[in-house]
Amino acid sequence: xxxxxxxxxxxELHAHLNGSLNIDxxxxxxxxxxxxxxxxFSTLCERFIKFxxxxxxxxxxxxxxxxxxxxxxxxxxxxxxxxxIRDFAKDNVIYVELRTTPKANGNMSRxxxxxxxxxxxxxxxxxxxIKVKLLPSINRAEPVAVxxxxxxxxxxxxxxxxxxxVGIDFSGNPNQGNFKDFIPVLSKARNHGLKLAMHCAExxxxxxxxxxxxxxxxxxxxxxxxxxxxxxxxxxxxxPIECCLTSNVKSGTVANIGAHHLKQLMxxxxxxxxxxxxxxxxxxxxxxxxxxxxxxxxxxxxxxxxLTMEAVEHAFATxxxxxxxxxxxxxxxxxxx
Ligand code: 6MZ
Numbered sequence: 001x002x003x004x005x006x007x008x009x010x011x012e013l014h015a016h017l018n019g020s021l022n023i024d025x026x027x028x029x030x031x032x033x034x035x036x037x038x039x040x041f042s043t044l045c046e047r048f049i050k051f052x053x054x055x056x057x058x059x060x061x062x063x064x065x066x067x068x069x070x071x072x073x074x075x076x077x078x079x080x081x082x083x084x085i086r087d088f089a090k091d092n093v094i095y096v097e098l099r100t101t102p103k104a105n106g107n108m109s110r111x112x113x114x115x116x117x118x119x120x121x122x123x124x125x126x127x128x129x130i131k132v133k134l135l136p137s138i139n140r141a142e143p144v145a146v147x148x149x150x151x152x153x154x155x156x157x158x159x160x161x162x163x164x165x166v167g168i169d170f171s172g173n174p175n176q177g178n179f180k181d182f183i184p185v186l187s188k189a190r191n192h193g194l195k196l197a198m199h200c201a202e203x204x205x206x207x208x209x210x211x212x213x214x215x216x217x218x219x220x221x222x223x224x225x226x227x228x229x230x231x232x233x234x235x236x237x238x239x240p241i242e243c244c245l246t247s248n249v250k251s252g253t254v255a256n257i258g259a260h261h262l263k264q265l266m267x268x269x270x271x272x273x274x275x276x277x278x279x280x281x282x283x284x285x286x287x288x289x290x291x292x293x294x295x296x297x298x299x300x301x302x303x304x305x306x307l308t309m310e311a312v313e314h315a316f317a318t319x320x321x322x323x324x325x326x327x328x329x330x331x332x333x334x335x336x337x
Contacts, residue, residue, distance in 0.1 A: 001294055004301055004336070006287045009094040009328045011311035012275060014197070014221055014242040016137070016171070017084055017100035017117065018067045019278025023049055025083040026067065026280070033076050049283040057203065057251040061173045063281050073107050074116050081120040089128035091285045095315060095325055096130060099169035099197070101137040102150055110149055114157060121164055131325070133316060135197055137169040138185070140177030147185045155192045166316040167195035167218065174203045179211055186215070195316045197242070201225040202253060219273075219314060224253050224261060231261075235270040240314045244277035245292050246284045257296045266297060273311040305333050 023045045030036040048066050071077040088096045100117060102110035114136060121132045136154040138147040151168060158165040168189045170182065190196055199221035200212045209226065213233055220234060223241035234241060243262045248254040265272040274289050293299045312325045
């Protein structure tokens with residue numbers, strides 16, 4: 001089964017760039033770009049993927065700083081973007097939507113951050129035989145003014161690269177910031193034709209969940225704490241829940257894998273996609289996530305293929321791109337029979 005899943009051409013719709021650098025790639029990045037290869041650094045890498053028993057979601061957000069330092073220069077960001085694309089391709093992911101929060105520092109402006117990531121996507125996707133889209137992220141823990149700059153840049157760059165910049169991701173620590181404050185800027189993005197992938201119900205906040213559902217979204221990140229009527233609404237509106245099994249278990253937002261809402265989504269034939277979230281931080285791959293689903297919920301090979309086809313449907317891709325992706329998946333599955 002694991003080999004079948006590794007070889008299956010897969011679709012990744014929820015991947016944060018800085019969270020998707022795996023430990024070997026972090027070591028490679030540190031060595032190649034910064035000349036760091038010490039034992040101390042290796043120990044820091046081990047600590048990066050280690051989760052203490054009873055870890056909380058807030059603990060995850062402290063981990064990102066480690067990678068953010070390595071991607072705080074143009075060279076670091078460039079190489080990290082290539083490594084992430086390479087690693088998804090190695091896992092036979094044929095289409096990935098990368099999300100990332102543009103960051104400004106002494107080395108880069110938010111514009112040059114996005115230009116750098118875009119440049120790598122344009123230059124390297126063909127080399128690794130993978131289709132890559134970009135969703136600039138709004139970090140809800142940052143001021144609304146930052147989100148306004150991000151959306152203005154996304155809208156502008158989407159006119160230049162409409163095939164790559166296809167949406168906005170609303171993310172960040174859900175225990176910080178107030179969704180309502182971001183409604184005007186998210187509306188602006190939507191009015192300019194950008195799709196919205198929103199982290200919603202990752203934590204239990206019924207008032208905010210209601211506000212988000214009322215506002216609407218193209219895809220729902222996590223959806224862990226949706227009520228039954230919330231799940232029903234998502235199904236009626238054909239809004240898929242981006243399920244990130246390992247992320248939810250390691251960050252403690254679901255008690256254990258058996259309690260994950262993927263089970264309910266499968267049973268009710270509700271729209272869903274399997275994703276990694278932060279394959280680096282959570283030390284996983286998309287193949288591993290599928291394998292975990294087969295082990296935990298008894299998914300068959302056919303169900304895994306169906307899930308992959310479902311992901312194609314919910315991708316922010318053109319009709320032609322979707323057709324090409326489906327043909328690639330179909331070709332592989334036909335060879336299996
Ligand atoms: C919410 C998350 C997240 O943007 O620097 N991020 N936001 N929930 C999660 N569940 C665990 N995982 C990652 O990638 C890292 C950033 O993505 C968001 C956080 O804002 C994190 O700092 P980028 O490429």
